[in-house]
Amino acid sequence: MPAPLTVLGLESSCDDTAAAVVRGQTVLSSVVFGQTDLHQAFGGVVPEIAARAHAEKLDICVERALAEADVGLSDIDVIAVTSGPGLIGGVLSGVMCAKGLSAATGTPLVGVNHLAGHALTPRLTDDLRFPYLMLLVSGGHCQFLIAHGPDRFERLGGTIDDAPGEAFDKAARMLGLAQPGGPSVEAQAKQGNEARFKFPRPLLDRPGCDLSFSGLKTALLRARDSLAAEQGGLTRRDVADLCAGFQAAIRDVLAEKTRRALVDYLALAPAAPTLAVAGGVAANMAIRGGLQAVCDESGTNFTAPPLRLCTDNAAMIAFAGAELYALGQRDDLTLSARPRWPLDKLAAPLVGSGKKGAKA
């Protein structure tokens, strides 16, 4: 058995800047320079908009990841970098940094799709075998994928408008709660009554696994405004009940669409049927509970990687890079940054309005 590869991963496609060293299935280090503290300090979101800001942090991230892993650049077998999709300036600075390191050391370079990083994480954490069903649910993404191989993903469906993480953030904005919205709404929902406000379950009346969350946002806006008009404002109870109803709608939609995705997936007769969920929204316990219940119905295993590997990080990029390297992928200095990069290029684009027939 050859010694497992030691891979340096870089990730800078979103707000966070990250570097990690992974050897085989062991995460030797995972450094994430996040924005959460800034969010709290400013009560809003201060994005890393500039390539420069990522570039300034990347060197330090790499240095720290190597130091924490107790390895030097000469111990690295492969350099893996997110080359899309994401904010182009951020992706570009990661790709440039990785190219520089690769050119200087002669270490092979592998460009990784950020979404493949998320989708392959359950193999890093739970040693899952292909094919498994993946629900990727984060601030910017929501899709069901069957993972057939490290470079072969089949999209069963996805959101035709907003992702749930974005819906949570916007719900929090509308209700004057702190960002990021997911944890704020979940905390409020715990105190609330989900039955008081009836929010729509968009697209449940249509076949397939596509999702829509934009109409929910509008429904929340209406409920808020009518309360404000009647009472002159919102009570704490109102906010908690609105959050509970909103979260329940997202949970129910994700659960029902998961049920449908499972039917397609189980038709492949996988040896150990498993649904894995990744992305920041996977941290929501109500949603996890809904997904777990659906899996229990069909005897499907349910797994969610620990949160630090579920949210954006570079360990997933390093691991995915190792998998792609093993398949023979090699990139060179022509590797380019891609703002959009669908995992399943054959899937039909998600078009149309979720509001059509979206009334509960």
Place this chain on the structure above:
Amino acid sequence: MHHAVISHSPEQTADLARTIARDLAAGDVILLHGEIGAGKTHFARSLIQSLLEVPEDVPSPTFTLIQTYDTLKGEVWHADLYRLSSPDEAVELGLDEAFETAICLIEWPDRLEDLTPASALTMRFAARDDDSRSIELDWSDPRWTGRLNKVLS
């Protein structure tokens, strides 16, 4: 110049977007104002999809700030500036240059402040009680007059 329309469905809003799209050219900027849930992204998505040669997803730009598309009419920039804290950041994103060279659809354009192009078409979206949307259009640049009179008559 000012014009107001009522859209009774997402499909009507999409029709308006497709009609406006037909006459767009590089250097045209559309500012999309309105609260969350008013229909800004739906309008922008419908407009972009009508210009794409090869259909592809048009995700919300809230997280990535900007999405760019190569279309039949050149490059289209779709931006959501909500998360910006100053116009300087819009310059860092390259928006000022894009205003000259691309078709730009800008959500939360108040963040632009002095950077707002005078030639832009301003659209204000608002949800009404019956779930229809009021859409108000304002412009001062003559380039819009002929095109919009055709659309809105």
